Amino acid sequence: MQLYVDSANINEIRHAAALGIVSGVTTNPSLLAKEDPSVDVSKRILEIYELIEGGHLSVEVVSTDTDGMLREADEILKWFPEATIKIPMIEGGLRAVKELSRQEIPTNVTLIFSATQALAANNAGAPYVSVFVGRLDDISLDGIQVVQDVCDIWDTQQLDSQIIAASIRHPIHIIGCAQAGADIATVPYKVLMQSLKHPLTDAGLQSFLNDHAKMQAEKAKLMAKN
Numbered sequence: 001m002q003l004y005v006d007s008a009n010i011n012e013i014r015h016a017a018a019l020g021i022v023s024g025v026t027t028n029p030s031l032l033a034k035e036d037p038s039v040d041v042s043k044r045i046l047e048i049y050e051l052i053e054g055g056h057l058s059v060e061v062v063s064t065d066t067d068g069m070l071r072e073a074d075e076i077l078k079w080f081p082e083a084t085i086k087i088p089m090i091e092g093g094l095r096a097v098k099e100l101s102r103q104e105i106p107t108n109v110t111l112i113f114s115a116t117q118a119l120a121a122n123n124a125g126a127p128y129v130s131v132f133v134g135r136l137d138d139i140s141l142d143g144i145q146v147v148q149d150v151c152d153i154w155d156t157q158q159l160d161s162q163i164i165a166a167s168i169r170h171p172i173h174i175i176g177c178a179q180a181g182a183d184i185a186t187v188p189y190k191v192l193m194q195s196l197k198h199p200l201t202d203a204g205l206q207s208f209l210n211d212h213a214k215m216q217a218e219k220a221k222l223m224a225k226n
């Protein structure tokens with residue numbers, strides 16, 4: 001399963017990319033506004049794309065009607081031809097996905113909360129379908145189970161869209177989505193960093209360093225005696 005970082009923070013993305021563990025980035029208007037409401041979106045997106053060295057980058061539209069989404073997609077592609085256009089899972093969005101698919105423009109359908117929505121997005125021609133895990137858990141539904149349902153349908157029907165697990169809240173979500181068979185998990189930077197840590201790793205490393213220091217100290221003593 002590939003990992004994307006779900007962020008618009010340049011420092012976070014730079015660090016995650018330098019670790020070599022992410023192959024893409026997803027953004028949305030909320031993430032961009034969180035960093036700086038006055039940010040030049042096109043400049044920020046191109047900075048991010050440079051950091052991930054040609055990896056996947058989804059750029060979200062904000063229109064809610066088909067014509068508006070298509071106009072936005074056209075504008076985005078003028079300054080960022082490599083963009084995957086992020087489209088909301090609404091009727092107008094599906095019509096936009098169908099048209100963009102006809103033009104061979106990749107789309108990522110976002111705000112998917114059920115297997116039927118994921119199936120509709122695939123059938124409209126979206127190469128990526130983003131299933132929101134944490135927000136389902138927030139309303140006492142099982143987000144991982146929905147990802148599992150989508151993956152089971154994809155396996156049975158041999159569908160082509162890549163399944164992105166989104167709205168990841170903690171490292172256990174990453175594990176569950178990987179076990180379910182998601183192709184990609186897009187993960188907030190904080191959660192991504194948490195997933196790399198384990199207290200036994202820290203304790204084991206400290207033990208190795210302590211033992212190495214003892215060996216060096218004993219070696220120094222022997223050399224001093226000689």
